[in-house]
Amino acid sequence: MTGSICGTGSYIPHYAMDNNAVADLVETSDEWIRERTGVIRRHIITEETTTSMAAEAGRRALEDAGLPAEEIDLILVATISSDALLPCTACEVQKTLGAVNATCFDLGGAACTGFVLAYNTAEAYLASGVYKTALIIGSESLSALTNWKDRGTCILFGDGAGAAVLKASEQRRYLPVTHSEGAKGEALVCKSRYDSNGLTKKCNECIPEEKYFIRMDGQAVFKFAVRKVPEVIEEVLEKNSLSKEDIDLYILHQANKRIVEAVAKRLGEPMEKFPVNVQEYGNTSSASIPILLDELNGAGKLKPGQKLLLAGFGAGLTWGASVLGTAET
Ligand code: COA
DSSP states (O other), rough: OOOEEEEEEEOOSEEEEHHHHTTSSOOOHHHHHHHHHHOOEEESSSSSSHHHHHHHHHHHHHEEEEEEEEOEEEEEEEEEEOSOOOOOOHHHHHHTTTTTTEEEEEEOOOOHHHHHHHHHHHHHHTTTTOSSSEEEEEEEEEETTTTTOOOOOOTTTEEEEEEEEEESSOOOOOOOOOEEEEGEEEEEOOOOSOOOOSSSSSGGSSOOOGGSSSSSSSHHHHHHHHHHHHHHHHHHHHHHHOOOGGGSSSOOSSSSSHHHHHHHHHHOOOOOGSSOHHHHHOOOOGOOOOOOOOHHHHTOOOOTTEEEEEEEEEEEEEEEEEEEOOOOO
């Protein structure tokens, strides 16, 4: 038993912010951003929220799967930018969609590996027979965590949501490989906005504002990604007795076009097997993989019987890869 994807959906905020608009805020240029990252524009929330985007992406995925909301047993939302601590985003999605029979929880803090971990979690529930259907979502309003005065980070991130519906199926099960290295976590940090208890700890005033936004050692993260992602891909292939030739598409977290190109080169695989959409959305953290999946699905590029390899990497540091087969019918 495993969990097979039988529907996808996404929601992209209406407002598209191009590189020139970023260059109005910090000293940078369209040319520099394109060359170093591949990003041309990102979409930023106006009236949307992390919850509303998650719910709409989820609704579209259910529609694509042809599944009524009441048939969903599990809703998982991967996010580092939830609108509230309580209730969790997954419960809010349940309420909006009327998925009254679902168990709901968020995977917070897993950042850009979040969707891969959500897939692994849901797949394990489905494979063990606990649940039969799951809706997994990555939704992020990274614009709220971005320091729009820091050119080292604000050029990269964007907002959006993507979702997939999984159904228990008799297809072959592939086991994932995941890693964490907390000792290197300083490379990508964002302090909690709730670090005062109002009783024994002083309020936030003494802490510089920048700490509440994403801070990153860009070069360290870049080096980590181009070394660890090819390694974990090789590991997951070996674990499942697969070869690179068996994989039809590598769906990588969309952090930077140069990272994807470097991974393809290290693996000796052609770029045609590595779809890229970072140019349109920037890095949307946990949402990037399901947004890409939905784009491929919408374009008719996901065919029955394919093997997809998902790979995520990011804050923690965390990284991992999972193989899944597309539905065979
Ligand atoms: N615009 C113009 N110049 C910039 C700039 C910007 N936005 N940001 C940095 N620079 C400058 C630097 O000051 C430096 O100038 P100097 O040589 O005069 O000192 C020069 O460009 C090179 O800086 P560097 O930090 O080496 O650039 P880079 O090639 O490493 O690119 C990133 C920076 C952030 C794009 C890149 O490191 C990256 O993508 N890292 C991975 C980030 C990531 O994916 N994070 C999320 C993971 S989930």
